[in-house]
Amino acid sequence: MHKIAVAGTGYVGLVAGVCFAEMGHNVVCVDIDVKKVKLMESGTSPIYEKDLEELMQKNYNAGRLQYTTDYTSAYQDADAIFIGVGTPEQSDGSADLSYIATVARQIAESIEKDCLVVVKSTVPVGTNDKVEQFIHDFLVNDVRVEVASNPEFLAQGSAVHDTLHAERIIIGTESEWAEDILMKIYEPFDLPIVSVNRRSAEMIKYASNDFLALKISYMNDIANLCELVGANIQDVAKGMSFDERIGSKFLNAGIGFGGSCFPKDTKALEHIASQHGYELRTVKAAIDVNKDQKTMLYKKARNRLITFSGLKVAVLGLTFKPGTDDLREAASLENVPLLLEQGADIYAYDPVGADNFAKVFPEGLNEKGNITYVDHIEDALKDANVCFIFTEWGEVKAVTPVTYKELMKTPLVYDGRNIYSVSDMKDVGVEYHSIGRESAT
Numbered sequence: 001m002h003k004i005a006v007a008g009t010g011y012v013g014l015v016a017g018v019c020f021a022e023m024g025h026n027v028v029c030v031d032i033d034v035k036k037v038k039l040m041e042s043g044t045s046p047i048y049e050k051d052l053e054e055l056m057q058k059n060y061n062a063g064r065l066q067y068t069t070d071y072t073s074a075y076q077d078a079d080a081i082f083i084g085v086g087t088p089e090q091s092d093g094s095a096d097l098s099y100i101a102t103v104a105r106q107i108a109e110s111i112e113k114d115c116l117v118v119v120k121s122t123v124p125v126g127t128n129d130k131v132e133q134f135i136h137d138f139l140v141n142d143v144r145v146e147v148a149s150n151p152e153f154l155a156q157g158s159a160v161h162d163t164l165h166a167e168r169i170i171i172g173t174e175s176e177w178a179e180d181i182l183m184k185i186y187e188p189f190d191l192p193i194v195s196v197n198r199r200s201a202e203m204i205k206y207a208s209n210d211f212l213a214l215k216i217s218y219m220n221d222i223a224n225l226c227e228l229v230g231a232n233i234q235d236v237a238k239g240m241s242f243d244e245r246i247g248s249k250f251l252n253a254g255i256g257f258g259g260s261c262f263p264k265d266t267k268a269l270e271h272i273a274s275q276h277g278y279e280l281r282t283v284k285a286a287i288d289v290n291k292d293q294k295t296m297l298y299k300k301a302r303n304r305l306i307t308f309s310g311l312k313v314a315v316l317g318l319t320f321k322p323g324t325d326d327l328r329e330a331a332s333l334e335n336v337p338l339l340l341e342q343g344a345d346i347y348a349y350d351p352v353g354a355d356n357f358a359k360v361f362p363e364g365l366n367e368k369g370n371i372t373y374v375d376h377i378e379d380a381l382k383d384a385n386v387c388f389i390f391t392e393w394g395e396v397k398a399v400t401p402v403t404y405k406e407l408m409k410t411p412l413v414y415d416g417r418n419i420y421s422v423s424d425m426k427d428v429g430v431e432y433h434s435i436g437r438e439s440a441t
């Protein structure tokens with residue numbers, strides 16, 4: 001078993017650290033955020049992910065998992081250090097590598113024995129070469145250190161499951177020594193491993209994410225056309241899904257992709273291409289379609305209602321997808337300010353994301369509008385003039401069509417996730433607009 005340090009305890013770092021411990025490795029998770037480290041030591045997860053807290057407590061109690069802000073002690077005698085810090089988007093679309101650079105320098109100044117540094121964060125092609133050079137430039141002790149790429153493919157909402165049962169592990173190395181260490185670390189997971197060079201590994205991550213983003217935008221584009229020609233996107237997707245070359249996943253049209261990965265990874269790859277004088281037209285199209293898609297329903301509703309001023313607007317779902325408390329690039333963040341600017345009186349419900357959302361839009365007066373956070377969907381719907389569905393939480397899906405009819409002042413629903421059947425809404429007298437399907441009026 002290996003002594004592993006993990007830098008960064010976000011969705012990627014913490015889940016990786018906990019899963020390495022679950023597989024029997026000795027793990028110490030490092031973060032600069034003192035509050036986070038204290039929280040984790042008390043057995044509480046700073047992020048919401050199914051099964052994560054239980055595994056944190058189990059492995060902490062078994063003595064295989066520790067948390068610290070003291071990176072020197074964590075890195076000095078580690079066999080491998082995994083980097084899982086953020087690589088956020090900069091204003092020109094490129095990835096901000098400053099967090100990676102800070103960790104690289106901390107590693108160079110701390111390690112006292114031979115060590116493999118593994119970059120899990122999503123980074124532009126060629127970054128691993130630079131990180132290795134950077135570490136060598138600042139290295140204090142005479143030890144062997146190499147950098148390997150091990151991009152992460154987990155999806156928020158199912159991060160623990162995705163790590164323990166990953167469809168594949170990608171490792172990118174430049175020496176047998178590095179490949180051997182990573183192979184051994186992943187041996188207990190018993191999963192398929194694809195071993196390539198570092199640059200190919202870095203590219204596999206972007207190419208995979210951007211392909212999925214493209215698939216979503218393609219379906220959204222087709223959905224918009226379906227509305228114009230009188231076809232039904234769900235029937236179209238069903239028909240497509242039987243073709244094994246297409247597959248059945250990621251065919252759901254909706255209000256556009258969000259989260260911390262697809263939006264930034266599409267822009268980053270487009271930026272990488274442009275730096276090399278190449279226009280990546282397919283990915284650019286995905287970005288453009290997604291931008292328009294996010295406010296599609298708002299625009300439809302504004303045309304229908306003229307103004308939102310003084311209207312009670314129910315907003316169901318704030319996070320970018322169900323199963324996570326993450327708001328990054330969520331459709332709600334685009335639409336709520338537009339509604340508030342127009343003077344809407346918003347009643348917002350989200351089972352786990354409301355506290356984070358309230359940090360951006362505090363309860364009460366915002367712009368010309370007002371926002372109130374409610375614990376029960378019924379309180380959002382009661383006497384509402386219009387309802388927007390932004391996230392397909394199970395709690396939202398459980399609301400029956402007749403509930404909208406009974407509770408709302410005017411039963412008018414804009415559903416960005418296509419969770420209801422149009423005919424069910426029509427039957428109970430709800431005016432219902434969704435994506436890529438006829439409306440019930």
Ligand code: NAD
Binds near residue numbers: 009013260
């Ligand atoms: P995050 O923002 O949730 O977490 C990053 C953490 O790193 C924070 O807790 C921060 O305090 C910590 N940190 C910053 N500097 C540090 C330092 N010097 N030492 C130790 N800790 C430090 O990020 P995330 O969502 O986990 O993403 C991390 C990377 O993984 C990104 O490159 C992202 O693109 C990639 N990725 C994310 C996902 C996902 O679903 N979130 C999936 C695959 C890949």
